[in-house]
Amino acid sequence: MPVPIATSTALPVEEIEQGASLWKDAVRRFARNQMAVLGLSFVLLLAIAALAAPLFAQPYDKQNLSYGAKAPSSEHWMGTDVLGRDLLSRVLYGSRISLAVGICATFVSLTIGVFYGAISGYLGGKPDVVMMRIVDILYALPFTVFVILLMVIFGRNIILLFMAIGAVEWLTVARIVRGQVLSLRRQEFIEAAIALGLRKRAIILRHLVPNVLGITIIYATLTVPSVMLLEAVLSFLGFGVQPPMSSLGVLIDEGARNIEEFPWLLTFPGLFFSLTLFSLNFLGDGLRDALDPKAAKD
């Protein structure tokens, strides 16, 4: 669900440092937020593990049919699946896929969302109202249903997956960007730029974009987990990535089917996935609180 979560860290009375730049201040605030730092650490760890997996993990597709599904042991830290494949490797490779889809689809939704939001915010007035009303209506419709519908019609392939997910998750970013653009538009430096005769394009590029960039990064970090979740749900239902590619969603599906006999097949991928979502969400919240403490909840 595209509603970002918040941390509830109460800030103590702090002194305002004279002359601290926005970024330095933000980094300081971020560093104080333990959960955000934890989130960042885990995400980095995950990214490294996922990228480096081919170097150290056992091959994920090495089946060992006589072995079958075995509980965790020193040889297989997460155990093996029904076909004897090492679960840890499958989880690592699976997270590569999940992350890849997450990032690509986020890219798609960011592109759509930023453009939509920026245009809506810049135009203001009636067009803005209409555009936002559309967003409101779309918000209330169940995304997955439409993605599945698109897949039924156009067949299942990974590009379509990216596009469909991206096309469905852009709403929050659009709203945020539009809000930011609206408030920026009213600020004095924009009026000054207009008064100086800068052309619209220059205004947009040199003034609006840098200010919108910060908030876009934050919501990008928050969109990735939403997107990953959507992909996992689709894969769980059987509509996402197709074997032999397996994302964490596929692994969880397999795990759920074998839950009575081989519970580790579910618990490891499931918890790993949750941990990833958790870290990304805390990272995103931490970034948001650091860059814009006024938006922090209480």
Add this chain to the structure above:
Amino acid sequence: MPLLEVQNLRTRFHTRHGVVRAVQDVSFSLEKGETLGIVGESGSGKSVTCYSLLRLIPQPPGKIEGGQAMFDGVDLLSCSREQLRAIRGKRVSMIFQDPMTSLNPYLRVEEQIIEPLLIHDRLDRTEAVKRAIQALEDVGVPGAAQRIRSYPHEFSGGMRQRVMIAMALITRPELLIADEPTTALDVTVQAQILDLIRKLQHDLGTAVIWISHDLGVVAGFCRRTLVMYAGRIVETASTEAIFKRPKHPYNRALQKSIPALQAKGAELYTIPGLPPDLSKPLPGCAFAPRCEFAEDICRSGDIGLKEVEASHDSACLRVQKGELTI
């Protein structure tokens, strides 16, 4: 025995930008049935003082750090919550500046007016509603019996304030605290509300503390007046004396700023400078940076209220010393 005796009230707000000393060492007393005005700019501490009396300050970040407020033998600042609740709305009532935000938009006016009766007098609903309709009529709302079923946003500003007044006085409290009740209203409506409160005060014998930034409003109604600046009382006297014989530069500057009293066509007088930042400690007299009579002693001396004339106190060091006549 005074109805209310406040001694050394101190209230501070602990914010992330520092500790704001909103009210410092405020002491005053109020007799039964007396009308007292508290005058000052925004940020002078006049409202916070009165909210502190009923402990209506949000407690973080605010904190009542010291003092006493004796009301009929009970210290409002340290008594139990039950005692406090029994007094709020029953013996001490309050009306607020913005009746639109101070009335609950989700409840009918009827619900809100009968509430003090239900809480304190334990009346049954029908009886309470009857009293409420009567109260609305007493404050001059036409068609009270029908209009009582309306919601606050269906009333005009002046009418809403009348509703607040009815609600506050329905239990016949001994003290009414009015926090700038006419500031948000049109000038003509202001006069009406002022008249209404004056009449009710006379009929019920309720003591009234009227908070305002407008000396003119206070002049027509309050027998005594306190002038506050930067969280402290700087002058207190009968209203007549405050106007005719000001004994503090700030008071005089305020009066000079009243537009109606200035010569037509001349530049409007404004007090130079800005009100002080209350999160920083202020040595000496807080008004000194803006005072045309300030000397060195004003910036470092020990400032306190002293009687400079019969029933007339001032916190101006130079006036206390007799050096300065305003």
Add this chain to the structure above:
Amino acid sequence: MLRFIFKRFLQTIPVLFIIATLTFFLMKMTKGGPFDTEKATTPEIKKQLEAHYGLNKPVWEQYIDYIGKLIQGDLGPSFKYAGWNVTELIAGAFPVSLELGCYALAVALAIGMISGFIAALRPNSVTDYLPMSLATIGICLPTFVMGPLLILTFGIALGWFNSSGWFFLSDRVLPALTLGGYYSAYISRIARTGMIEVLSQDFIRTARAKGATEWRVVFKHALKGAMQPVVTLTAPVTAHMVTGSFVVEKIFDIPGLGRFFVTAAFNRDLTLVVGLVLFYAALIVMLNLIADVVLVWLNPRLRFE
């Protein structure tokens, strides 16, 4: 009030209309769809399709027919289940999903509001951190992780419930908790924010100045206002619960609409899929309407637009 409901109802019709039109053209475009006679399945079904969609008629006539039949509630024959009408299939499975949805919504609202409001009463204290931390964790435990974990703990390890099926009343518990629990996290947070916001309003101070107990302040004065963001959130939550139901019905083997949808999508039973999409769209639109009506009831100021 009735006039407001009627007006809102009228506003929903264009949305449904647009969706119906879109689905019609999508179906026309699809290879293997009901309009693509070369790829038709069995002869009986092909006959039914031709009869229903009038495949030999010009496009605009097909469209009018289509819309006409929709209004009458006729969603056409199933692509894969010979002899079955989509409407019949939906009518058969919907009550199950409806039941699940109601329980789940009740769980979400109850847990969400109670924990959120309690957290709001003492911000930044233990009663705040605890529910909010649980909520944060809850958001990161999606239904397809939570469900099987619940089955593992309460179904298998403790043996209190069946791992699947929809026969006994006790079978409702774990699915409802799984589906509702996830969204209770979101509702909890917004309930907290809503309550904190309302409690900072001036009229709360007035209520306290009248000598009201905190109980009275919260229930009589604050509640209506605090519930507004919750109600607003309920509409998208319910929409997302539709998606959630796909997962939960699969995990717990519940014969509901969600499972039907997933199977239909796998089988590329296009008429069934499209019929379901339309049904869901109509359902969501109705739910939004109900949410709006409740909002207006809660907030008298909105009644005078």
